[in-house]
Amino acid sequence: MALQAPEGLKRLLPRLAHDLRHLGYEVIISGDPCYGACDLDLRARDQADVLVHIGHTPVDDTKQVIYELWPVEGDLTVISDVIPRLNGRRVGLVTTIQHIHLLPQVVELVRSAGIEPVIAEPSSRTPCPGQVLGCSFDAARKTGTDEIIFLGTGLFHPIGIQLATRARVFACDPITGRIEEPDADRLLRVRFGLIEKARDAESFGIIVSSKTGQCRSELADHLCTLSDKAYRIMLGEVSPDQLLNLGFPCYVNTACPRLAYDDQVRFSVPVLTPCEFEILCGVREFETYEVDEIP
Numbered sequence: 001m002a003l004q005a006p007e008g009l010k011r012l013l014p015r016l017a018h019d020l021r022h023l024g025y026e027v028i029i030s031g032d033p034c035y036g037a038c039d040l041d042l043r044a045r046d047q048a049d050v051l052v053h054i055g056h057t058p059v060d061d062t063k064q065v066i067y068e069l070w071p072v073e074g075d076l077t078v079i080s081d082v083i084p085r086l087n088g089r090r091v092g093l094v095t096t097i098q099h100i101h102l103l104p105q106v107v108e109l110v111r112s113a114g115i116e117p118v119i120a121e122p123s124s125r126t127p128c129p130g131q132v133l134g135c136s137f138d139a140a141r142k143t144g145t146d147e148i149i150f151l152g153t154g155l156f157h158p159i160g161i162q163l164a165t166r167a168r169v170f171a172c173d174p175i176t177g178r179i180e181e182p183d184a185d186r187l188l189r190v191r192f193g194l195i196e197k198a199r200d201a202e203s204f205g206i207i208v209s210s211k212t213g214q215c216r217s218e219l220a221d222h223l224c225t226l227s228d229k230a231y232r233i234m235l236g237e238v239s240p241d242q243l244l245n246l247g248f249p250c251y252v253n254t255a256c257p258r259l260a261y262d263d264q265v266r267f268s269v270p271v272l273t274p275c276e277f278e279i280l281c282g283v284r285e286f287e288t289y290e291v292d293e294i295p
Contacts, residue, residue, distance in 0.1 A: 037067065038059050070098065071100075091147045094143070118144070134257065191276060195270075204248065209255035235255065253272065
């Protein structure tokens, strides 16, 4: 048996391996970085009977993988606090997999205030109702509501939700109790600046992930047709050092969408999304900007 967990749960693995050994299992621990179910350690799986992936739900039908959730509890007082700030009588509800078990309680809190909660059905990459990923905001889009409550930590997901839906989004953190309304316009200004910075680039590296859950080869093929200065690059891990060593003055990311948004400050040159490269090449207007997602 091989065990894999994302960075925040890796310290659980030695204890789990210890317990499983006492139950008679031979255990391999995957020590490589892991950022989601799109990032399965297939080499570890191939050396074992099965890969147990902790903390995420499947994004594809990769065989010999068992997914174990790791629920995180939280204080839903934050939901009671945000309800008075809602303007309408319908609100979309979304969350990440860590808090998905809390959604039924959120539904009851919202409904008891006389507001209709709307939760979208599962999609191909999100098997739980109301679940969003950093690469898929379909559950938010399908609510069709003008206001959306996101239950979770951080602002990356709420900003992505706002860009994907143009709705008013409330980021409700059940750990800190903090409520924020994300400013997607600030991100757009930064992204526009990167597009302009990339206009003088003499060549473009089109990043294609070798990870099965992130590989978008057809999209990369399309992007390469937009410029004779574009070249495909196959990478497993995308790091600042790797991009620096390759030496391209600009990259276009078709791997994990979060790389371009979350990690841009780590890169010394622009890393554009596919949509941004289309804008740069003149086949799309900035007014039709779309957040990068993996369908």
